Amino acid sequence: MKKISLILLIIASNLFAQKFELFPDNLTIQPFTANILEPKLGFLIQFSKNELRLDIGNSIDLLRYYKNENETISFGADLFTYTLLRGETNFHFPVDAVDYLFGINGSYKVVNENYEYGARLRISHISAHFVDGHYDGTNSKWLDDLNPRVYSREFIELMPYYKFDSFRVYTGLTYLFHVDPAYIGKINYQFGFDYFAKDFISESVTPFIGYDIKLIDIDQFTANNSVSAGIKIGKINGKGLSLYFNYYSGKSIHGEYFDFNKEYSALGINLDL
Numbered sequence: 001m002k003k004i005s006l007i008l009l010i011i012a013s014n015l016f017a018q019k020f021e022l023f024p025d026n027l028t029i030q031p032f033t034a035n036i037l038e039p040k041l042g043f044l045i046q047f048s049k050n051e052l053r054l055d056i057g058n059s060i061d062l063l064r065y066y067k068n069e070n071e072t073i074s075f076g077a078d079l080f081t082y083t084l085l086r087g088e089t090n091f092h093f094p095v096d097a098v099d100y101l102f103g104i105n106g107s108y109k110v111v112n113e114n115y116e117y118g119a120r121l122r123i124s125h126i127s128a129h130f131v132d133g134h135y136d137g138t139n140s141k142w143l144d145d146l147n148p149r150v151y152s153r154e155f156i157e158l159m160p161y162y163k164f165d166s167f168r169v170y171t172g173l174t175y176l177f178h179v180d181p182a183y184i185g186k187i188n189y190q191f192g193f194d195y196f197a198k199d200f201i202s203e204s205v206t207p208f209i210g211y212d213i214k215l216i217d218i219d220q221f222t223a224n225n226s227v228s229a230g231i232k233i234g235k236i237n238g239k240g241l242s243l244y245f246n247y248y249s250g251k252s253i254h255g256e257y258f259d260f261n262k263e264y265s266a267l268g269i270n271l272d273l
Contacts, residue, residue: 021064026238028061028074028107029120032159032170033194033210034228034246036253037101039080042270044246049264052093054083058273059105074107078124084254086133094133096143097256101126116168119160127152128255151255153179159190169193172214184258185217196236206232208244216251218259224250234272242270 031038040055057080064074080101085093103124110117128151134143142148153176161170172190179186194210201207209229215221227247234240249263 019066021066022062024061024064024074026061027059027076028064028072028109029118029161030237031059032161032168032192032212033208034192034212034226035172035190035210036212036214036224036226036248037080039078039273040082040270041273042242042268044266044268046264046266050087051096051264052085052087053266054085055270056081056083057101061107070111072107072109072111076105076107078103078105078122082253084257095131096134097128097130097254099126099128099253099255114165116163117161119158122157122159123155124157125152125154126255128258130256134256146256149256150180151258153184153255155179166196166198167193168195183219185221187217189215196232198236201231203236204234204240206236208232208242214250218251222251224248224253226250228268230268232272238272240272242268242272244268244270 039057039059041057042055044053044055046052057078059076059078061074061076064072066072078101082099082101083095084097085095087093101124103122105120105122107120108118130142130146130148134146135141136143155174155176157172157174159170159172161168170192172188172192174188174190176184176186176188190212192210192212195208197207208231210227212226214224216224225248228244230242230244232240232242244267246266246268247264248266250261252258252260252262
């Protein structure tokens, strides 16, 4: 009886190992290139203004289920900070504002020979804060007379996509089930695409381009546009270093400035983990 139990345990373990994977090395669905709320570890340095953004964040798959050789389901977690800094002399970079995002995600993907489709679902929280770099200690007041204000949101985001060869197109729908200030609209719409020129230069040097537009409701619907183009050095769907140009226009991504219009071009440096 003990031998039978041991054999059954071994068989069950092998079946589990074939169907499930804990903490896989990569993501089931790769980040959408020009989408602002994606895991990044790097800098975005504006050309025309003395500002830069520091992103420290990651998304990981915690558990992956292989339904069959083509279908994959995964569950994971997100934890980001994206920080607004100003450049000053003597390599000083005071922190003006910081936003925190954390949440959980689920992904579904079907892969065939020439195409792929799926969707990512995220449930997340974002909160925003001014930091000491936004405070004028000499005059004992906040810079530009902008005092801290409460900004937070909890949301559900669904992002279905279709990919043919190396070209991927996606749409997005975000529902804010709680938001402060309360007058911010609860529905956001999104559309975008990205393309990685696989094997154009070499297997480890890949040019890419992406575009994202997001319609947000602050008194009325306005468009946030983001364009990214550059080169990734490393694995196309894994670890590497990305150097890219980014153009952005629309409302500020930082919650303390959520109703401020922003337009800039920037140089991006990102470590893809």
